[in-house]
Amino acid sequence: MAGLISVKSVEDFGKEVDQTVSGLLVVHFRAQWAPQCEQMDGVMVELAKEHTQVRFSTVEAEELPEISKQYSIAAVPTFILIKGKNEVDRLDGANVPELTKKVKHHADPNASPVMLPASSQPPKEDLNTKLKGLINAAPCVLFVKGSRQEPRCGFSRTLMGLLDERKIDYSTFDILGDEEVRQGLKKYSDWPTYPQVYVNGELIGGLDIIKELDASGELDQSLPKKQDLDDRLKALITRSPVMLFMKGSPGEPKCGFSRTITSILTGTGLKYDTFDILQDQEVRQGLKTYSNWPTFPQLYVSGELVGGLDIVKELQESGELASMLE
Numbered sequence: 001m002a003g004l005i006s007v008k009s010v011e012d013f014g015k016e017v018d019q020t021v022s023g024l025l026v027v028h029f030r031a032q033w034a035p036q037c038e039q040m041d042g043v044m045v046e047l048a049k050e051h052t053q054v055r056f057s058t059v060e061a062e063e064l065p066e067i068s069k070q071y072s073i074a075a076v077p078t079f080i081l082i083k084g085k086n087e088v089d090r091l092d093g094a095n096v097p098e099l100t101k102k103v104k105h106h107a108d109p110n111a112s113p114v115m116l117p118a119s120s121q122p123p124k125e126d127l128n129t130k131l132k133g134l135i136n137a138a139p140c141v142l143f144v145k146g147s148r149q150e151p152r153c154g155f156s157r158t159l160m161g162l163l164d165e166r167k168i169d170y171s172t173f174d175i176l177g178d179e180e181v182r183q184g185l186k187k188y189s190d191w192p193t194y195p196q197v198y199v200n201g202e203l204i205g206g207l208d209i210i211k212e213l214d215a216s217g218e219l220d221q222s223l224p225k226k227q228d229l230d231d232r233l234k235a236l237i238t239r240s241p242v243m244l245f246m247k248g249s250p251g252e253p254k255c256g257f258s259r260t261i262t263s264i265l266t267g268t269g270l271k272y273d274t275f276d277i278l279q280d281q282e283v284r285q286g287l288k289t290y291s292n293w294p295t296f297p298q299l300y301v302s303g304e305l306v307g308g309l310d311i312v313k314e315l316q317e318s319g320e321l322a323s324m325l326e
Contacts (some may be wrong), residue, residue: 003048004028004041005057013067014177016057017085024054024106025082029061033256036094037077043096048259051107060256062247065278070178074252081106084178127184134181136201138171139224143185145176152176152201156195159207162214168223172198199223229282233290236283238303240273242325245287246297247278254278257309261297264316270325289326301325 007027016025028044030037041058048056061076063067067129071080071087079099081089089102135141146152148160152174163170175182175194186192189203197204199222204210215217237243242265248254250262254276265272277284277296288294291305299306301324306312315321 003045005055007057007059007064009068009150010064010066010147010174010177011152013057013059013064016055017082019083020056020082023083024051024103026054026103027071027080027082028054028056028058029068029071029076029078029080030058031061031076031255034076040077040079040094040096040099043099046224047100047103051103054103054107062278065254066174066177085287106146127180128188131181131185131188132201134173135198137167137173139200140168140170140200142170142172142195143175143181143198144172145174147174148172153194155207155234159195159197159210162210164225166214166219168219169225170223197223229286230290232302233283233286236275237300239275240271241270241302242270243271243279243300244273244274244297245283245300247276249276250274255296258297261299261309261312264312264321265299265325268322268325270322 005016009017016027019025026044026047028037028040030041044056044058048054049148059067061073061078071078071090075092077094079091079102080087081091081102083106088106090193091099091102109226134143142156142159142163144151144156144160146156151157151160173181182194185196189196190217191203191206193206195206197206197210204213204222210219238247244261244265246253246255246258246262248258250266253259253262262274275283277287284296287298291298293305293308295308297308299308300311306315306324312321315324
């Protein structure tokens with residue numbers, strides 16, 4: 001849509017935020033399956049015509065969960081207003097008059113932030129708690145500049161290249177996308193530079209340490225090896241007798257199909273386990289090929305694919321669902 005910038009990556013979003021030093025950015029966290037998001041995109045286009053000095057962008061909340069988590073996006077549509085790289089206001093829901101009012105207020109270069117009622121503001125997570133959560137997010141976590149696909153410094157590129165060559169299983173966090181984490185982790189770990197490598201929540205060190213471990217032959221024993229994807233998928237599929245691969249979680253589904261299927265399964269009163277495919281691109285893409293089923297959610301019973309929402313609905317309507325899950 002004219003007037004709207006579609007953010008496609010964490011790096012793109014960082015560039016958008018960088019430009020808020022001298023102006024206002026309005027971000028629409030949206031989803032393809034929500035019709036109200038399409039309507040609000042049209043509203044954003046009209047606002048962009050009126051406020052030519054303001055930048056307007058859209059983020060697919062499900063496709064870029066890192067950004068959604070950073071701004072505590074719990075539902076779509078949600079609008080975040082950013083100035084000077086900081087969130088100055090937000091709006092949850094498709095409220096055209098309120099969005100228009102907020103944009104008009106913050107488009108004024110002398111405007112002060114609008115303080116939301118305390119009850120509507122997402123609680124600010126303690127920094128140490130946040131850092132502990134990030135460090136323990138996977139058995140091996142790299143805090144780097146950029147991403148696997150687009151490293152933003154030579155040290156990060158060299159480190160990830162070395163670990164990929166040794167088939168080390170790791171996840172990454174882009175410290176360029178979160179200044180609070182970037183500065184806080186230096187003090188938390190008492191390690192002033194990046195990249196930083198953590199294993200089982202403990203700091204291993206930076207590139208030089210990893211190179212030393214590799215040269216001494218200790219790297220394979222110190223860091224977890226990558227599991228074959230098919231073996232990993234088999235393990236996930238059979239993790240529980242009833243296994244659902246969905247977007248989000250039963251308590252916070254991130255798409256309408258996932259919301260509906262969890263409602264149906266919960267209604268049976270039987271236990272089932274879930275896996276959030278938005279948190280793992282390797283599983284998300286690999287499972288499509290493994291199961292020869294191109295969409296999500298996917299339901300497995302005793303390691304066998306049952307199907308998606310349509311199949312589950314048919315089984316529910318025929319009265320066969322409960323007996324199959326048992």
